[in-house]
Amino acid sequence: xxxxxxxxxxxxxxxxxxxxxxxxxxxxxxxxxxxxxxxxxxxxxxxxxxxxxxxxxxxxxxxxxxxxxxxxxxxxxxxxxxxxxxxxxxxxxxxxxxxxxxxxxxxxxxxxxxxxxxxxxxxxxxxxxxxxxxxxxxxxxxxxxxxxxxxxxxxxxxxxxxxxxxxxxxxxxxxxxxxxxxxxxxxxxxxxxxxxxxxxxxxxxxxxxxxxxxxxxxxxxxxxxxxxxxxxxxxxxxxxxxxxxxxxxxxxxxxxxxxxxxxxxxxxxxxxxxxxxxxxxxxxxxxxxxxxxxxxxxxxxxxxxxxxxxxxxxxxxxxxxxxxxxxxxxxxxxxxxxxxxxxxxxxxxxxxx
Amino acid sequence: xxxxxxxxxxxxxxxxxxxxxxxxxxxxxxxxxxxxxxxxxxxxxxxxxxxxxxxxxxxxxxxxxxxxxxxxxxxxxxxxxxxxxxxxxxxxxxxxxxxxxxxxxxxxxxxxxxxxxxxxxxxxxxxxxxxxxxxxxxxxxxxxxxxxxxxxxxxxxxxxxxxxxxxxxxxxxxxxxxxxxxxxxxxxxxxxxxxxxxxxxxxxxxxxxxxxxxxxxxxxxxxxxxxxxxxxxxxxxxxxxxxxxxxxxxxxxxxxxxxxxxxxxxxxx
Numbered sequence: 001x002x003x004x005x006x007x008x009x010x011x012x013x014x015x016x017x018x019x020x021x022x023x024x025x026x027x028x029x030x031x032x033x034x035x036x037x038x039x040x041x042x043x044x045x046x047x048x049x050x051x052x053x054x055x056x057x058x059x060x061x062x063x064x065x066x067x068x069x070x071x072x073x074x075x076x077x078x079x080x081x082x083x084x085x086x087x088x089x090x091x092x093x094x095x096x097x098x099x100x101x102x103x104x105x106x107x108x109x110x111x112x113x114x115x116x117x118x119x120x121x122x123x124x125x126x127x128x129x130x131x132x133x134x135x136x137x138x139x140x141x142x143x144x145x146x147x148x149x150x151x152x153x154x155x156x157x158x159x160x161x162x163x164x165x166x167x168x169x170x171x172x173x174x175x176x177x178x179x180x181x182x183x184x185x186x187x188x189x190x191x192x193x194x195x196x197x198x199x200x201x202x203x204x205x206x207x208x209x210x211x212x213x214x215x216x217x218x219x220x221x222x223x224x225x226x227x228x229x230x231x232x233x234x235x236x237x238x239x240x241x242x243x244x245x246x247x248x249x250x251x252x253x254x255x256x257x258x259x260x261x262x263x264x265x266x267x268x269x270x271x272x273x274x275x276x277x278x279x280x281x282x283x284x285x286x287x288x289x290x291x292x293x294x295x296x297x298x299x300x301x302x303x304x305x306x307x308x309x310x311x312x313x314x315x316x317x318x319x320x321x322x323x324x325x326x327x328x329x330x331x332x333x334x335x336x337x338x339x340x341x342x343x344x345x346x347x348x349x350x351x352x353x
Numbered sequence: 354x355x356x357x358x359x360x361x362x363x364x365x366x367x368x369x370x371x372x373x374x375x376x377x378x379x380x381x382x383x384x385x386x387x388x389x390x391x392x393x394x395x396x397x398x399x400x401x402x403x404x405x406x407x408x409x410x411x412x413x414x415x416x417x418x419x420x421x422x423x424x425x426x427x428x429x430x431x432x433x434x435x436x437x438x439x440x441x442x443x444x445x446x447x448x449x450x451x452x453x454x455x456x457x458x459x460x461x462x463x464x465x466x467x468x469x470x471x472x473x474x475x476x477x478x479x480x481x482x483x484x485x486x487x488x489x490x491x492x493x494x495x496x497x498x499x500x501x502x503x504x505x506x507x508x509x510x511x512x513x514x515x516x517x518x519x520x521x522x523x524x525x526x527x528x529x530x531x532x533x534x535x536x537x538x539x540x541x542x543x544x545x546x547x548x549x550x551x552x553x554x555x556x557x558x559x560x561x562x563x564x565x566x567x568x569x570x571x572x573x574x575x576x577x578x579x580x581x582x583x584x585x586x587x588x589x590x591x592x593x594x595x596x597x598x599x600x601x602x603x604x605x606x607x608x609x610x611x612x613x614x615x616x617x618x619x620x621x622x
């Protein structure tokens with residue numbers, strides 16, 4: 001072993017357990033540690049609390065399986081967009097364009113199938129490809145041109161929105177036309193009744209998609225690389241991760257998932273309206289992601305949290321609705337939840353051994 | 354080691370050599386005809402004033418930067434690394450000053466970052482599933498070998514570790530995968546006295562396994578304690594190589610700053 005130097009002589013008598021852990025943690029510290037290793041716990045707890053609170057104040061009407069599954073139907077689209085947003089935010093980026101990517105993909109699917117009379121399968125494929133192409137554009141600009149994600153997606157948000165209105169001439173494709181000419185586009189509206197519970201294929205698709213992404217993020221090398229890139233891009237690069245490739249695939253996948261959300265949204269809305277582009281889908285998706293405990297600084301959080309985050313917003317909005325409250329209360333409460341979620345994230349980040 | 358011993362290492366073939374490396378950044382010449390030799394089984398310290406070009410030299414041999422001119426040979430064969438990944442594949446592992454660890458990922462995930470092990474068969478080939486048990490086992494084995502298994506939980510996040518423990522994880526990663534050369538950039542710079550001691554022991558442990566080490570450090574006592582030879586870098590090139598047994602720390606600092614001119618014998622090295 002190395003010969004100790006003069007000033008280090010006293011070390012031999014000092015505590016040698018350099019790398020040992022102090023196991024006597026206070027209860028608060030232990031909670032902090034638990035939340036640190038289980039990032040989806042906070043949104044899950046908040047979700048359960050919200051359901052209990054509204055259940056008590058509203059009563060059985062709220063607790064009915066009909067109401068609860070209706071909430072799931074309402075949050076399906078935001079859940080899917082939130083999943084896409086989660087991927088991007090995990091890399092310490094942000095995607096302001098996924099909402100309009102969804103709308104333009106829906107318009108393209110509808111136009112291909114209804115106006116151009118293409119086979120529905122081909123129309124869906126073209127729509128998905130269009131979404132992925134928009135995502136790829138974001139990815140190239142962020143990864144290779146090294147432009148800030150906020151600026152890139154702010155730009156593509158406007159570009160895609162304008163393209164959407166110019167291309168579609170803001171003409172809505174009617175529900176009945178879709179139904180008669182391309183029923184495949186309404187696939188995700190298919191519903192199953194289990195007692196009073198109503199599950200649509202869209203709801204099931206949302207949950208399955210989130211579970212698949214959870215698997216990919218936690219149990220594949222690519223998933224670990226997404227976290228590593230968001231955590232510390234320079235370190236990831238020095239570890240031999242091809243950070244540019246990871247960023248590009250993340251944005252492309254986010255675009256593809258947004259296009260998938262488009263397909264689900266056609267099922268939910270029936271008709272296809274280009275003017276949906278003015279809806280703040282992207283902000284709602286970011287809200288679900290942040291409330292779900294995904295850190296805006298990247299590298300932290302579980303995608304399951306995003307689903308819980310979307311459900312929290314759904315439960316709060318349904319609960320307040322049933323209580324007959326002014327809809328602005330929902331907006332106000334969402335704001336409180338966002339700030340609360342970020343505060344909790346900052347606190348968890350300060351975890352130490 | 355006496356002078357004869359010092360000379361004996363020189364009769365072996367160097368494992369890693371560089372000749373005439375030049376690297377310019379705009380109008381700044383960071384490397385100006387720099388040479389470099391690393392012999393098997395030795396700890397070679399690289400010292401030099403700030404701006405002398407140490408980092409550029411290390412970047413060139415670790416693949417983090419591509420030199421404009423010059424030649425690098427690994428075991429006699431010319432190599433041209435275009436990325437740290439290529440250097441790693443050739444068996445040169447680097448422990449960066451910032452450690453290049455992902456704070457939120459676990460110890461095991463960090464050790465295998467960029468070279469994960471996948472499960473055999475359908476799960477790995479088709480579902481791309483990581484073989485966590487295998488990675489955790491190898492990570493635990495490696496940390497135990499290096500006497501670092503006081504780290505209890507291999508799946509805990511790196512950010513919950515102390516500075517010395519993080520350094521340990523980074524060194525263990527390099528030792529686990531480095532088959533030819535381990536480069537360590539300022540491994541004790543951010544550490545306290547006690548943790549530095551532990552890291553110096555780690556360095557000697559790695560040397561015992563037969564891996565040659567390039568140690569970049571500003572800490573003269575540490576350099577003189579563990580190094581077999583000291584490469585002094587000045588004004589973008591190798592000024593001399595000295596034996597720490599024959600020169601004092603103040604000599605080394607004087608050579609480094611140009612206050613003193615090294616004798617002919619050292620210059621020839």
